[in-house]
Amino acid sequence: MARKLLLEHDSVPGIETFEVYRKHGGYRSVEKALKKMSPQEVVEEVQKSGLRGRGGAGFPTGMKWSFLAKPEGVPRYLLCNADESEPGTFKDRYLMEKLPHLLIEGMIVSSYALGANLSYIYIRGEYMWILDILEKAIDEAYAKGFLGKNILGSGFDLDLRVAPGGGAYICGEETALIESLEGKRGNPRMKPPFPAVKGLWGCPTVVNNVETLMAVVPIINEGGDEYAKIGVGKSTGTKLISAGGNLARPGVYELEMGLSVEEFIYGDDWCRGIANGKKLKACVPGGSSVPILPAHLVTKTAAGEDRLMTYESLADGGFATGSMLGSGGFIVFDEDQCIVRNTWNFARFYAHESCGQCSPCREGTGWMEKVLNRLEHGQGNLRDIDLLEEINKKIEGNTICPLGDAAAWPVAAAIRHFREEFEWHVSHREESQTRNYGLLKESLVG
Amino acid sequence: MVKVTIDDIQIEVEDGTSILNAARLIGGEVVPPAMCYYSKLPGTGGKCRTCLVEVAAGSEKDPRPMPKLVASCSTPVQDGMIVKNKTSEKVHTNRGAVVEFLLINHPLDCPVCDQAGECHLQDLGFEHGSEGTRYEEERRTFDPIDIGNKIKLHMNRCILCYRCVHVANQLTDKRVHGVLNRGEHTEISTYIEAAVENDFSGNMIDVCPVGALTDKTFRFKSRVWFLKPMEASCECTKCSGKTVVWMFGNEIYRVTARKDKYGEVEDQDGKAGWICNECRFEKKDPAQWNIIGPRTINRHSVISQGKYSAARANSQKKIENE
Amino acid sequence: MSSTHVDLSKRHSETPCFSAEKLAEAQKLMSLYPEGKHKSALIRILHMAEEEFGGWLSIETMDYVAGIVNIEPIEVYEVASFYTMFNLDPVGNYVFEVCRTGPCMLVGSDNIISYIENKLDIKVGETTKDGMFTLKTAECLGACGYAPMLQCGKKYHEHLTNEKVDELIAAYRSGELPK
Numbered sequence: 001m002a003r004k005l006l007l008e009h010d011s012v013p014g015i016e017t018f019e020v021y022r023k024h025g026g027y028r029s030v031e032k033a034l035k036k037m038s039p040q041e042v043v044e045e046v047q048k049s050g051l052r053g054r055g056g057a058g059f060p061t062g063m064k065w066s067f068l069a070k071p072e073g074v075p076r077y078l079l080c081n082a083d084e085s086e087p088g089t090f091k092d093r094y095l096m097e098k099l100p101h102l103l104i105e106g107m108i109v110s111s112y113a114l115g116a117n118l119s120y121i122y123i124r125g126e127y128m129w130i131l132d133i134l135e136k137a138i139d140e141a142y143a144k145g146f147l148g149k150n151i152l153g154s155g156f157d158l159d160l161r162v163a164p165g166g167g168a169y170i171c172g173e174e175t176a177l178i179e180s181l182e183g184k185r186g187n188p189r190m191k192p193p194f195p196a197v198k199g200l201w202g203c204p205t206v207v208n209n210v211e212t213l214m215a216v217v218p219i220i221n222e223g224g225d226e227y228a229k230i231g232v233g234k235s236t237g238t239k240l241i242s243a244g245g246n247l248a249r250p251g252v253y254e255l256e257m258g259l260s261v262e263e264f265i266y267g268d269d270w271c272r273g274i275a276n277g278k279k280l281k282a283c284v285p286g287g288s289s290v291p292i293l294p295a296h297l298v299t300k301t302a303a304g305e306d307r308l309m310t311y312e313s314l315a316d317g318g319f320a321t322g323s324m325l326g327s328g329g330f331i332v333f334d335e336d337q338c339i340v341r342n343t344w345n346f347a348r349f350y351a352h353e354s355c356g357q358c359s360p361c362r363e364g365t366g367w368m369e370k371v372l373n374r375l376e377h378g379q380g381n382l383r384d385i386d387l388l389e390e391i392n393k394k395i396e397g398n399t400i401c402p403l404g405d406a407a408a409w410p411v412a413a414a415i416r417h418f419r420e421e422f423e424w425h426v427s428h429r430e431e432s433q434t435r436n437y438g439l440l441k442e443s444l445v446g
Numbered sequence: 447m448v449k450v451t452i453d454d455i456q457i458e459v460e461d462g463t464s465i466l467n468a469a470r471l472i473g474g475e476v477v478p479p480a481m482c483y484y485s486k487l488p489g490t491g492g493k494c495r496t497c498l499v500e501v502a503a504g505s506e507k508d509p510r511p512m513p514k515l516v517a518s519c520s521t522p523v524q525d526g527m528i529v530k531n532k533t534s535e536k537v538h539t540n541r542g543a544v545v546e547f548l549l550i551n552h553p554l555d556c557p558v559c560d561q562a563g564e565c566h567l568q569d570l571g572f573e574h575g576s577e578g579t580r581y582e583e584e585r586r587t588f589d590p591i592d593i594g595n596k597i598k599l600h601m602n603r604c605i606l607c608y609r610c611v612h613v614a615n616q617l618t619d620k621r622v623h624g625v626l627n628r629g630e631h632t633e634i635s636t637y638i639e640a641a642v643e644n645d646f647s648g649n650m651i652d653v654c655p656v657g658a659l660t661d662k663t664f665r666f667k668s669r670v671w672f673l674k675p676m677e678a679s680c681e682c683t684k685c686s687g688k689t690v691v692w693m694f695g696n697e698i699y700r701v702t703a704r705k706d707k708y709g710e711v712e713d714q715d716g717k718a719g720w721i722c723n724e725c726r727f728e729k730k731d732p733a734q735w736n737i738i739g740p741r742t743i744n745r746h747s748v749i750s751q752g753k754y755s756a757a758r759a760n761s762q763k764k765i766e767n768e
Numbered sequence: 769m770s771s772t773h774v775d776l777s778k779r780h781s782e783t784p785c786f787s788a789e790k791l792a793e794a795q796k797l798m799s800l801y802p803e804g805k806h807k808s809a810l811i812r813i814l815h816m817a818e819e820e821f822g823g824w825l826s827i828e829t830m831d832y833v834a835g836i837v838n839i840e841p842i843e844v845y846e847v848a849s850f851y852t853m854f855n856l857d858p859v860g861n862y863v864f865e866v867c868r869t870g871p872c873m874l875v876g877s878d879n880i881i882s883y884i885e886n887k888l889d890i891k892v893g894e895t896t897k898d899g900m901f902t903l904k905t906a907e908c909l910g911a912c913g914y915a916p917m918l919q920c921g922k923k924y925h926e927h928l929t930n931e932k933v934d935e936l937i938a939a940y941r942s943g944e945l946p947k
Contacts, residue, residue: 075802085910087907087908088870125811125815125851126906127910161800163808163811164812165851166811166814166815166852166854167851168851169907181808182807183847184846185625185628185847185850190492201805242912243913245874245912250915251913252913284870288869331871331874333874345868346870349869354630355632356606356629357606357632358494359495359605360543360544362630363548366586366629367550367583394543398498400493621840621842622840624842626845627849637827638845
């Protein structure tokens with residue numbers, strides 16, 4: 001069984017309480033960092049670990065921290081992005097539900113490293129019951145002297161608060177998150193300036209994902225070098241994967257980077273194959289915005305090498321034959337699933353979640369949704385398929401925030417790999433309403 | 447001061463100047479069009495994506511090109527930056543795309559729109575749009591709402607530039623209208639059909655790039671190109687009193703602020719020349735004004751004689767060449 | 769397609785007012801932010817108000833919240849209409865929000881939605897005649913591994929089947945499950 005750094009104790013009864021968590025080694029990293037290390041040393045450990053942002057972008061955390069502006073007399077803020085909303089992703093929810101103190105611990109150490117004395121966890125409003133869990137744990141941490149003034153006599157002060165959203169995927173984008181935390185509409189900001197210079201209330205701000213901040217704990221406990229030994233190349237450490245869709249055993253898994261995709265889907269310790277004995281048709285390995293892969297490119301790269309659960313291997317082949325690790329939202333499609341229907345479903349999601357600020361996204365996502373809706377419901381034409389490709393080229397790269405790209409990529413990839421299925425929806429208008437192309441085309445199924 | 451090159455023209459500008467404003471200092475065709483940015487309203491810009499330009503070199507220190515087109519209105523220049531506007535194919539393609547996006551749900555009711563002739567979307571479409579439409583879906587419509595007896599809100603025409611919201615925030619003491627809902631359902635509204643009434647609310651009409659906010663006292667009175675714009679002034683306690691009155695014969699049909707070639711209000715007495723609602727809506731008697739003389743029309747407008755003749759000359763040339 | 773505007777007939781008959789305890793809670797929430805940044809508590813106070821005043825935000829409720837937070841009412845309308853969790857129209861006692869996004873759809877959320885529609889004899893967006901249930905769809909609620917699912921209040925109901933939906937509706941009707 002693989003090594004677990006975050007989920008080591010997730011099944012211990014009462015682990016969500018301070019007492020049990022502490023008994024299982026909790027808050028050691030706070031003692032170590034605040035008593036024996038300088039903030040700069042904490043940053044250096046994180047840099048050495050090679051930890052990359054676990055929210056989806058995969059940007060090196062230590063580097064992100066090093067960009068934080070430190071003007072004299074201006075407060076700095078650390079914000080935890082717990083707005084988990086990327087379809088297919090539910091790991092942060094699991095982590096916070098089970099291990100609220102691990103998040104608090106990670107935030108204390110990270111706030112110390114960044115010199116933040118007031119930090120917030122921004123959690124999606126639908127997770128209101130988890131907000132209750134977090135606030136209870138925060139109260140405990142205050143009572144035990146791990147939050148508040150002069151933590152463990154180190155002279156470091158930290159206040160930690162939780163703020164809920166109100167239902168908006170876009171608030172996972174860091175500047176939209178900041179706007180929402182300020183009590184406004186979740187409209188992403190123009191960049192520059194970046195949050196590291198001008199973030200929350202105009203002050204330098206770092207925004208990190210739940211899993212990222214939790215990973216700081218084992219990095220400090222065991223050292224950045226030790227952490228970096230796990231994994232392959234630039235994909236270090238462990239990664240939480242949310243596995244969903246047509247799997248025999250969906251759920252949240254922690255794996256060492258470098259596990260093969262084949263093993264992850266079919267292995268007994270993992271997802272145990274496709275549900276109901278069916279065959280794999282396709283997979284979206286990193287949350288709804290990353291390109292879909294047809295069966296033959298899921299477990300092997302185009303070059304015939306084993307596909308691994310790493311940032312690099314999942315991206316092997318670029319967008320032509322690869323995808324992305326993204327947020328680790330691993331969505332599996334069995335042979336009965338309709339790609340056109342799913343593409344329309346995702347397009348509807350992005351149209352629904354566009355903030356509406358910039359014209360390409362506001363108008364383009366709605367347009368794609370309508371065209372795909374027609375195609376799926378037997379009202380499409382062949383020219384619609386080309387039109388979709390053109391619309392998404394016009395959105396991609398031209399919007400204020402990455403939601404435009406996130407909306408464009410799944411459509412582009414679905415057409416790239418499953419064009420025949422879209423065409424079949426045009427040529428078999430009636431049939432496509434009741435039957436699925438995948439069932440007819442055995443050759444598509446790996 | 448930093449040096450920046452836009453379409454092969456070099457200029458030295460102050461630190462922190464945006465690419466767009468640097469281009470405006472050069473002037474002419476290197477200036478990207480802007481539908482949402484408004485220099486007199488801090489906080490505007492970045493939304494319409496019309497002014498996107500290509501940065502071929504980021505700066506002297508880091509001469510790498512920027513991977514994506516950037517919003518020229520909100521990206522500051524760097525020393526040694528090389529920008530491509532009209533010389534970039536990518537920029538041209540994007541502008542065509544923005545026109546298409548802005549028009550798919552636009553009612554295209556120009557024949558009955560009071561903004562026709564001085565509409566920035568018309569101008570943008572004229573320069574960057576293509577013929578016909580590929581949009582086969584139902585166009586989005588909004589229920590009309592009444593925002594008072596002076597200003598007409600025609601939401602179907604709105605391109606969501608947010609300028610009017612900034613006017614309300616920055617020029618009036620109490621904002622009652624704003625941006626509601628989200629995505630393609632986003633709209634400008636008061637939500638409860640309140641009247642937008644304030645001494646300076648009429649400036650929303652002047653900043654609106656399209657016909658979404660028009661002057662009810664001028665509604666359907668005349669096409670703008672039949673009117674004679676005259677510079678005028680009056681003694682006013684609320685504003686500078688320096689305006690343009692639009693006349694037909696000896697009658698004043700409407701009053702607007704004095705606007706520059708980018709459609710922005712000109713400075714009067716050292717500050718932005720916003721005008722008050724009394725000057726705009728109430729003073730329609732020539733006796734109330736000191737009429738100074740004819741006003742030159744901005745280059746952007748279809749009603750601009752120069753523009754019209756230039757376009758005509760071009761098409762004339764084309765015909766001759768064929 | 770047409771946008772809907774506020775229906776002025778749908779108003780609270782009385783001006784909403786927090787209890788002294790709730791008002792103190794709202795004040796405390798605002799105090800969690802640095803001085804002058806109390807507007808940051810708006811979203812959380814709107815959640816509170818929605819819970820207190822019938823599961824939705826009427827104009828009166830939003831105006832009341834604007835007063836508490838000391839901002840213009842339009843600022844509240846702007847925020848409330850941006851986020852999907854805020855109901856701007858009256859709802860039933862229990863609001864079922866069924867996730868309809870990809871991973872849930874792959875394992876049958878569409879069937880669950882039509883099953884509930886038939887069972888309650890309402891369409892998505894409607895409320896039962898007895899005012900008990902409102903059915904809505906939601907975009908990804910972060911339960912993809914435990915799909916299909918619906919949210920009701922703070923509670924997630926996962927691994928849904930038709931039988932489970934029957935039990936759920938019966939339990940809510942009988943008052944076994946809290947709001």
